[in-house]
Amino acid sequence: MIKTIIFDFGNVFINLDIEGAKNYALEKFDVNALSDEMLAFNSFYEQGLISTDEFLEFYSENFPKLSKDELIDVWNYILKDFPKYRLEFLKELKASSKYKLILLSNTNELHINWIKQNILFYEEFKNCFDAFYLSHEINLVKPNTDIFEFVLDENDLKNNECFFIDDNQDNINTANKLKVKTWHINPATEDITNLFKTKDKLFA
Template structure:
């Protein structure tokens, strides 16, 4: 029996353009692929292990033609709209009080700052959750096992009573290995607001 629903943020509530952002970055940086160092710095930043200043300094040293504002625009290109019907769905879930609601997102300060400025419903969205975990704030990151163990322990949850929703297969596989029920959502064809229809077998 599902008692807790753990949601990802990107491509579950807020729409992302992952492929578009990748192509935009490669074009702006005039490179064919991301170096291992770039991938590592992005991960460090997402995990809150380096500051925004340190993150931007790394990129300005490697791409001196670009200003901080240009770098921030490239970094935030991935973020798109937040359809309000998904907030309505979440508010109804909260109102019904049948499930503990948790957000678990890999993100970073620049993305959250953009969202706070551009998505007026963000604070209302955040208030719907019983617990709200952002990777850069807790210094843990999906798909690592320790972030799931932290959430389970922090909320005294039984894994088999939790449903975890994410668009990333690696994150889903880690959750499955710990015994959580999962929904590997496909953003192009599925919407979280149809959860009870699409995943009726779990409820």
């Protein structure tokens, strides 16, 4: 029996343009691919292991032609709209009191600052959750096993009573190994608001 639903944020609630953001970055940086060092710094930043100033300084040193505002624009390009009907779905789910609701997201400070400024109902959204975990605040990141174990332990959850929703296959694979039930949501064809239609047997 499912008692807890654990949600990803990007491409579950807020829409992302992952491919577009990558292409935009390559164009602005005038490179063919992101270097291993860039990917490492991105990961450090996502885990909160380096500050926003340190993150921007790294990119400023490597791409001095771009201002800090331009670098922030490149970094935030991935973030798109958050349809309000998804908030309404979440609010109804919260009001039902049937499940413990947890958010577990690989999110960094610049992204969450953009969201707070541009998604006017962010606080209302956040308040729907019983627990709200952003990778840069807990210094853990998906798809590593330790972030899932942290959430399970912190909330005294039983693996087989949890349902995890994410658009990233690697994250889903880790949850599956821990015997957590999952939905690998396809943002191109599926929507979180159809959760109980798509996975009705699990919630029966």
